[in-house]
Amino acid sequence: xxxxxxxxxxxxxxxxxxxxxxxxxxxxxxxxxxxxxxxxxxxxxxxxxxxxxxxxxxxxxxxxxxxxxxxxxxxxxxxxxxxxxxxxxxxxxxxxxxxxxxxxxxxxxxxxxxxxxxxxxxxxxxxxxxxxxxxxxxxxxxxxxxxxxxxxxxxxxxxxxxxxxxxxxxxxxxxxxxxxxxxxxxxxxxxxxxxxxxxxxxxxxxxxxxxxxxxxxxxxxxxxxxxxxxxxxxxxxxxxx
Amino acid sequence: xxxxxxxxxxxxxxxxxxxxxxxxxxxxxxxxxxxxxxxxxxxxxxxxxxxxxxxxxxxxxxxxxxxxxxxxxxxxxxxxxxxxxxxxxxxxxxxxxxxxxxxxxxxxxxxxxxxxxxxxxxxxxxxxxxxxxxxxxxxxxxxxxxxxxxxxxxxxxxxxxxxxxxxxxxxxxxxxxxxxxxxxxxxxxxxxxxxxxxxxxxxxxxxxxxxxxxxxxxxxxxxxxxxxxxxxxxxxxxxxxxxxxxxxxxx
Numbered sequence: 001x002x003x004x005x006x007x008x009x010x011x012x013x014x015x016x017x018x019x020x021x022x023x024x025x026x027x028x029x030x031x032x033x034x035x036x037x038x039x040x041x042x043x044x045x046x047x048x049x050x051x052x053x054x055x056x057x058x059x060x061x062x063x064x065x066x067x068x069x070x071x072x073x074x075x076x077x078x079x080x081x082x083x084x085x086x087x088x089x090x091x092x093x094x095x096x097x098x099x100x101x102x103x104x105x106x107x108x109x110x111x112x113x114x115x116x117x118x119x120x121x122x123x124x125x126x127x128x129x130x131x132x133x134x135x136x137x138x139x140x141x142x143x144x145x146x147x148x149x150x151x152x153x154x155x156x157x158x159x160x161x162x163x164x165x166x167x168x169x170x171x172x173x174x175x176x177x178x179x180x181x182x183x184x185x186x187x188x189x190x191x192x193x194x195x196x197x198x199x200x201x202x203x204x205x206x207x208x209x210x211x212x213x214x215x216x217x218x219x220x221x222x223x224x225x226x227x228x229x230x231x232x233x234x235x236x237x238x239x240x241x
Numbered sequence: 242x243x244x245x246x247x248x249x250x251x252x253x254x255x256x257x258x259x260x261x262x263x264x265x266x267x268x269x270x271x272x273x274x275x276x277x278x279x280x281x282x283x284x285x286x287x288x289x290x291x292x293x294x295x296x297x298x299x300x301x302x303x304x305x306x307x308x309x310x311x312x313x314x315x316x317x318x319x320x321x322x323x324x325x326x327x328x329x330x331x332x333x334x335x336x337x338x339x340x341x342x343x344x345x346x347x348x349x350x351x352x353x354x355x356x357x358x359x360x361x362x363x364x365x366x367x368x369x370x371x372x373x374x375x376x377x378x379x380x381x382x383x384x385x386x387x388x389x390x391x392x393x394x395x396x397x398x399x400x401x402x403x404x405x406x407x408x409x410x411x412x413x414x415x416x417x418x419x420x421x422x423x424x425x426x427x428x429x430x431x432x433x434x435x436x437x438x439x440x441x442x443x444x445x446x447x448x449x450x451x452x453x454x455x456x457x458x459x460x461x462x463x464x465x466x467x468x469x470x471x472x473x474x475x476x477x478x479x480x481x482x483x484x485x486x487x488x489x490x491x492x
Contacts, residue, residue, distance in 0.1 A: 018365075020335065020337055028313075053361070054362030054364075155436055155438060156436060157363065159407065159408060159437075159438045160243050161244040162244065183316065183317060185317075185364040186364070223315060224315060224339060226281075229315060
């Protein structure tokens with residue numbers, strides 16, 4: 001990290017991130033981020049952070065020029081970190097906004113957590129929630145083990161502190177323990193694939209941390225996950241070096 | 242497994258933390274940033290700053306308080322009290338709030354929920370429901386418990402969810418500050434009626450009150466002020482107790 005030039009990490013603002021919190025957390029671990037006004041401003045970035053909360057459709061703001069600028073940095077081996085919606089954007093797309101393509105750096109499409117509604121709620125489910133999800137027929141072959149206890153209510157959105165279970169090794173999880181808790185707030189998730197380095201369970205398993213070389217993402221909010229979150233940001237900064 | 246959250250509430254007036262009983266009889270309880278730091282060290286999962294006597298001229302003071310609290314805090318922070326417009330919400334978010342909590346303004350114009358959810362995402366919009374027992378049901382009150390909203394709490398919580406709220410902060414006015422336990426019937430009725438998380442508030446006194454609200458009350462999170470402010474219960478001791486009783490908590 002000694003070589004890290006102050007303000008050389010780009011924080012992408014597409015109107016769907018709590019930039020204040022992300023910047024504050026990075027500042028706490030020694031990095032000042034800048035917000036590029038145009039895709040051209042990303043050119044000299046040593047690394048790129050794509051934050052995000054909200055609807056996948058919000059990523060539409062990141063048009064071809066932004067995509068090209070970000071992919072160019074990745075092509076040069078500059079680290080890219082996606083947070084929450086920013087992580088989902090690294091994948092091919094999401095059923096939340098089917099006509100809106102993701103960056104496609106990671107294989108797979110994001111989908112809605114199935115959840116399990118409280119009994120009294122079942123009669124008034126809207127067509128776009130659980131009933132529709134059930135029709136997506138997620139069988140065992142897709143690698144996601146669905147383990148719903150018959151009487152347990154699984155609320156969606158998934159909000160709060162949940163555990164991450166580590167799988168294998170990756171620089172992003174150095175010094176992080178399996179079973180550590182981090183703060184989530186989301187309804188859609190990315191599938192567990194070969195790029196998954198940590199999983200979390202909420203009715204079903206999903207990707208909590210992904211890393212493929214210089215492309216990394218976290219489904220939770222490291223900027224809101226106390227010491228564990230700051231450790232993960234520190235690890236990522238090591239990669240920026 | 243998703244943990245049950247323990248949330249500390251700082252009722253703030255003119256930059257100081259205060260606490261009342263049944264929404265009245267306020268007394269001073271300390272500096273917000275100091276309390277926030279203490280709770281964070283003890284392992285609190287989230288903080289709520291509630292500006293209980295918000296007026297226009299004091300809103301700037303609130304933003305300063307939020308900024309001071311948020312400075313060294315890396316856990317979720319919600320801000321409520323006097324958030325009437327999109328501009329008020331923007332000021333809170335700008336100061337470092339992750340969530341804004343709407344109460345009276347949402348009752349007056351529920352479209353504000355949808356507007357803010359559209360702008361910041363549902364996860365940033367908490368609808369606070371202050372409820373009082375009324376016969377067989379629970380009646381909603383506005384203006385810090387002063388005015389009846391002529392709404393049923395369960396029905397209003399469902400509408401809030403449908404309009405885009407990400408969480409319900411449910412306070413029992415009957416139990417507020419009394420330390421006789423949460424209103425578990427109220428909490429369970431609302432929690433079973435919505436798919437979004439319900440934060441139970443009002444009445445926390447003993448460690449068993451928290452066990453009750455997470456089991457019988459079906460709460461996703463529990464919020465307390467008095468028991469933490471006066472150091473009657475430490476967050477750590479509470480979490481150890483819950484863990485021993487099989488309730489998943491972050492430790």
